[in-house]
Amino acid sequence: MEPEAEPVHEDELRDAWPALSAQERVDGFHLLPPERARDFFATLNAPAQLGLLEALSPGERGTWLRAMAPDDAADVVQRLSPEAREAWLALLDAPSLREVRALLAYGEDAAGGLMNPRFVRVRPELRIDEALSYLRRQAREQVETVYYAYVLDEAQRLEGVVSLRQLFQATPDKAVREVMRTDLIRVRDDTDQEEVGRLFARYGLGAIPVVDDQGRMKGIVTVDDIVSVVQAEATEDIQKVGGTEALGAPYLEVGLPAMLKKRAGWLLVLFLSEMLTATAMTRYQDEIARAVVLSLFVPLIISAGGNAGSQASTLVIRALALAQVRLRDVVRVLRRELLSGLSLGLVLGSVGVARILLWQALFHLYGEHAFRVALTVGLAVLGVVTWGTLAGSMLPFLLRRLGFDPASASAPFVATLVDVSGLVIYFTTAELILRGTLL
Amino acid sequence: MEPEAEPVHEDELRDAWPALSAQERVDGFHLLPPERARDFFATLNAPAQLGLLEALSPGERGTWLRAMAPDDAADVVQRLSPEAREAWLALLDAPSLREVRALLAYGEDAAGGLMNPRFVRVRPELRIDEALSYLRRQAREQVETVYYAYVLDEAQRLEGVVSLRQLFQATPDKAVREVMRTDLIRVRDDTDQEEVGRLFARYGLGAIPVVDDQGRMKGIVTVDDIVSVVQAEATEDIQKVGGTEALGAPYLEVGLPAMLKKRAGWLLVLFLSEMLTATAMTRYQDEIARAVVLSLFVPLIISAGGNAGSQASTLVIRALALAQVRLRDVVRVLRRELLSGLSLGLVLGSVGVARILLWQALFHLYGEHAFRVALTVGLAVLGVVTWGTLAGSMLPFLLRRLGFDPASASAPFVATLVDVSGLVIYFTTAELILRGTLL
Numbered sequence: 001m002e003p004e005a006e007p008v009h010e011d012e013l014r015d016a017w018p019a020l021s022a023q024e025r026v027d028g029f030h031l032l033p034p035e036r037a038r039d040f041f042a043t044l045n046a047p048a049q050l051g052l053l054e055a056l057s058p059g060e061r062g063t064w065l066r067a068m069a070p071d072d073a074a075d076v077v078q079r080l081s082p083e084a085r086e087a088w089l090a091l092l093d094a095p096s097l098r099e100v101r102a103l104l105a106y107g108e109d110a111a112g113g114l115m116n117p118r119f120v121r122v123r124p125e126l127r128i129d130e131a132l133s134y135l136r137r138q139a140r141e142q143v144e145t146v147y148y149a150y151v152l153d154e155a156q157r158l159e160g161v162v163s164l165r166q167l168f169q170a171t172p173d174k175a176v177r178e179v180m181r182t183d184l185i186r187v188r189d190d191t192d193q194e195e196v197g198r199l200f201a202r203y204g205l206g207a208i209p210v211v212d213d214q215g216r217m218k219g220i221v222t223v224d225d226i227v228s229v230v231q232a233e234a235t236e237d238i239q240k241v242g243g244t245e246a247l248g249a250p251y252l253e254v255g256l257p258a259m260l261k262k263r264a265g266w267l268l269v270l271f272l273s274e275m276l277t278a279t280a281m282t283r284y285q286d287e288i289a290r291a292v293v294l295s296l297f298v299p300l301i302i303s304a305g306g307n308a309g310s311q312a313s314t315l316v317i318r319a320l321a322l323a324q325v326r327l328r329d330v331v332r333v334l335r336r337e338l339l340s341g342l343s344l345g346l347v348l349g350s351v352g353v354a355r356i357l358l359w360q361a362l363f364h365l366y367g368e369h370a371f372r373v374a375l376t377v378g379l380a381v382l383g384v385v386t387w388g389t390l391a392g393s394m395l396p397f398l399l400r401r402l403g404f405d406p407a408s409a410s411a412p413f414v415a416t417l418v419d420v421s422g423l424v425i426y427f428t429t430a431e432l433i434l435r436g437t438l439l
Numbered sequence: 440m441e442p443e444a445e446p447v448h449e450d451e452l453r454d455a456w457p458a459l460s461a462q463e464r465v466d467g468f469h470l471l472p473p474e475r476a477r478d479f480f481a482t483l484n485a486p487a488q489l490g491l492l493e494a495l496s497p498g499e500r501g502t503w504l505r506a507m508a509p510d511d512a513a514d515v516v517q518r519l520s521p522e523a524r525e526a527w528l529a530l531l532d533a534p535s536l537r538e539v540r541a542l543l544a545y546g547e548d549a550a551g552g553l554m555n556p557r558f559v560r561v562r563p564e565l566r567i568d569e570a571l572s573y574l575r576r577q578a579r580e581q582v583e584t585v586y587y588a589y590v591l592d593e594a595q596r597l598e599g600v601v602s603l604r605q606l607f608q609a610t611p612d613k614a615v616r617e618v619m620r621t622d623l624i625r626v627r628d629d630t631d632q633e634e635v636g637r638l639f640a641r642y643g644l645g646a647i648p649v650v651d652d653q654g655r656m657k658g659i660v661t662v663d664d665i666v667s668v669v670q671a672e673a674t675e676d677i678q679k680v681g682g683t684e685a686l687g688a689p690y691l692e693v694g695l696p697a698m699l700k701k702r703a704g705w706l707l708v709l710f711l712s713e714m715l716t717a718t719a720m721t722r723y724q725d726e727i728a729r730a731v732v733l734s735l736f737v738p739l740i741i742s743a744g745g746n747a748g749s750q751a752s753t754l755v756i757r758a759l760a761l762a763q764v765r766l767r768d769v770v771r772v773l774r775r776e777l778l779s780g781l782s783l784g785l786v787l788g789s790v791g792v793a794r795i796l797l798w799q800a801l802f803h804l805y806g807e808h809a810f811r812v813a814l815t816v817g818l819a820v821l822g823v824v825t826w827g828t829l830a831g832s833m834l835p836f837l838l839r840r841l842g843f844d845p846a847s848a849s850a851p852f853v854a855t856l857v858d859v860s861g862l863v864i865y866f867t868t869a870e871l872i873l874r875g876t877l878l
Binding site: 042043135136139140146147164165168169197200201202203204205206223224225226227228230231234235237238239241242243244247250251252253256259260263264266267268270271272274275277278281282285288289292293295296297298299300302303304306307308310311313314315316317318319322324325329332333336339340343344347348351352355365385410411412415416419423 | 481482574575578579585586603604607608636639640641642643644645662663664665666667669670673674676677678680681682683686689690691692695698699702703705706707709710711713714716717720721724727728731732734735736737738739741742743745746747749750752753754755756757758761763764768771772775778779782783786787790791794804824850851854855858862
């Protein structure tokens with residue numbers, strides 16, 4: 001269901017946005033009354049703001065750029081080439097320029113790159129009523145929020161926080177120090193934004209202060225900025241799990257060539273790896289020639305392992321992303337997944353044996369050694385599912401340990417890995433069980 | 440990196456929580472000083488709160504239950520059996536009981552089930568200074584936030600909103616009506632929480648008011664509640680994409696039997712469907728006997744289709760979940776994916792042809808008709824990748840259209856679907872190209 005907002009022009013423009021040319025966007029934007037244009041601009045994401053600003057005249061570009069909060073301006077400017085970046089930065093006034101430059105020094109995915117350096121600071125010895133009237137004056141300034149005031153000592157080190165609500169509740173002549181909370185959650189400026197998102201989700205906070213390695217407060221990240229971060233991080237993980245590079249933009253807004261580039265890379269890697277199956281099959285070519293019946297179950301067996309592996313890797317990837325599971329839990333997960341793999345393999349293997357014996361009874365498809373064939377398939381499924389589950393669950397740990405993104409252990413990647421080894425497991429089992437009969 | 444919070448007892452308890460028995464949890468909880476216990480309890484999620492309350496004595500349970508915000512109490516109580524639910528509800532005082540019962544009437548995933556019915560309401564004719572002192576008094580009450588006041592008419596219909604910040608900025612003797620925003624985003628009480636999360640992410644809001652079908656305001660959803668919803672919805676999607684039922688709880692907290700149940704179901708369905716590949720292979724058994732070389736490329740070809748399909752379905756699933764793509768975009772996506780599939784198929788198919796011809800030149804593996812075999816594989820890869828991409832991208836639309844969750848078009852599911860049809864494409868191509876030579 002759509003929200004029941006009044007049908008305002010800015011919403012129509014927003015809906016049409018992806019389909020419009022740069023010039024149409026500028027024209028539509030100019031049609032908005034000034035206040036609406038401000039609201040509209042503020043709710044565009046950084047790539048869309050960049051696109052619009054690029055299409056505007058330099059004069060107008062400067063006006064809009066100067067009106068932006070420094071963290072938002074930094075988000076836009078960092079997407080530019082180094083030369084264009086300097087030209088745009090020259091449009092800012094001196095204090096903003098200093099703030100934006102400081103933010104640009106942080107990685108895009110770090111808390112420092114997310115934070116707004118404009119927050120309300122108070123001294124611990126201030127009286128409550130003084131703090132309240134100070135906050136009231138701050139409401140006219142471009143601070144991120146007036147609902148929290150941060151208590152800093154002379155060296156700008158963070159000592160505590162008071163919420164406006166706490167100030168409302170307290171006796172006016174007390175000192176801020178007496179009502180502030182000191183056990184507050186804070187993050188370092190180099191903390192990854194995924195961790196920041198987890199803290200917001202875990203503690204239900206409104207804002208988190210960002211400090212440097214000396215404990216000096218540098219800015220705040222507010223929860224309204226983090227919802228889209230949590231969403232974007234999840235999108236990236238889902239796309240990687242599905243076996244593609246993260247798109248980094250809405251599906252329909254990514255041009256076809258860019259989209260193909262992001263998809264073809266992984267597909268090619270997988271295809272080249274999967275060619276090892278042809279090599280493995282070539283090695284078993286004589287067995288297949290002697291017992292064609294063996295080839296019938298190749299897709300069934302390797303896909304059983306691939307599916308079990310996809311499940312396991314996806315569960316572990318997400319658990320790692322949410323810090324529900326950490327590197328040190330690897331043995332616990334290994335034990336759990338070994339048990340899971342064996343149980344799931346037993347179930348699927350039994351179903352496989354039953355299916356072959358049933359079809360044999362009904363249609364006599366599999367020759368005089370059907371029972372041995374069934375046993376071969378059953379044991380191979382048990383082995384392949386157990387191995388797939390183990391490989392799928394351990395691969396994300398291995399990637400994290402090596403410093404890569406665990407989400408790269410995508411479902412297709414694990415399936416491919418298990419396909420090759422699955423063939424070896426299957427034909428080895430066949431050699432053991434069918435030697436002297438079919439083979 | 441971990442937050443630099445002071446090493447407080449409640450954080451240690453929280454870290455140890457999953458590993459503790461019910462009694463150890465109660466003991467640890469009782470060791471916390473009262474204020475810390477309140478903070479600790481408030482930041483537990485609903486299943487954890489339920490577990491703790493169940494382990495407490497009925498008297499203590501009542502105390503904690505009465506102290507909860509009605510939306511949080513409803514979250515906990517709705518997880519109980521109908522009988523237990525009534526016993527717990529009897530512990531509440533009359534006004535809370537009414538509020539909680541009203542919330543229980545909503546689906547857990549609806550905005551109505553997320554909202555807090557305790558918000559600050561003001562009348563439009565109130566003066567700014569009156570509104571401010573009213574908000575100040577409200578700060579002592581159990582309202583969700585005092586930072587937004589909602590302007591309601593006599594029939595409780597939502598007319599607008601003023602933020603505390605706006606009140607601070609405005610001249611004291613103006614009326615609330617003169618400064619309130621009227622073009623505000625609102626949601627209906629039956630709006631799905633995924634849509635609520637999207638609105639927060641899109642507009643960067645602090646709170647969204649919830650209205651009924653008459654436009655009467657029923658409560659507010661605040662952004663700090665929505666971060667965990669966005670995260671949980673993404674987790675559900677990722678797990679479904681990986682081919683498992685959504686776990687609904689952290690990985691290590693799900694018991695092994697429950698975990699196996701959630702995984703075995705889908706694996707079995709996939710395994711049974713994949714048995715169709717054995718049936719398809721049986722149909723082509725004579726061709727394989729005559730040309731064993733054909734069997735060598737079976738895993739390569741079906742996995743190419745499966746991988747292409749996984750990619751396409753994952754991209755479309757996420758785009759649908761974020762409403763970047765809607766049902767009406769189906770033709771646009773179809774055209775895009777048809778082009779993508781053909782391009783990707785051409786690339787992979789050419790690589791496949793090159794690989795076979797190269798190996799033939801080097802090792803003479805594929806007999807006198809190697810060129811025709813290469814052509815067969817190349818065309819089959821083209822066909823299978825195109826078909827996999829199309830099937831993968833259209834299946835989520837089909838599922839959404841039929842009222843199912845598009846995320847059920849998981850990578851393993853699409854791969855299985857494409858495996859069966861991929862075999863048909865491959866052997867049909869082989870019959871056309873190899874008839875009279877190998878076949």
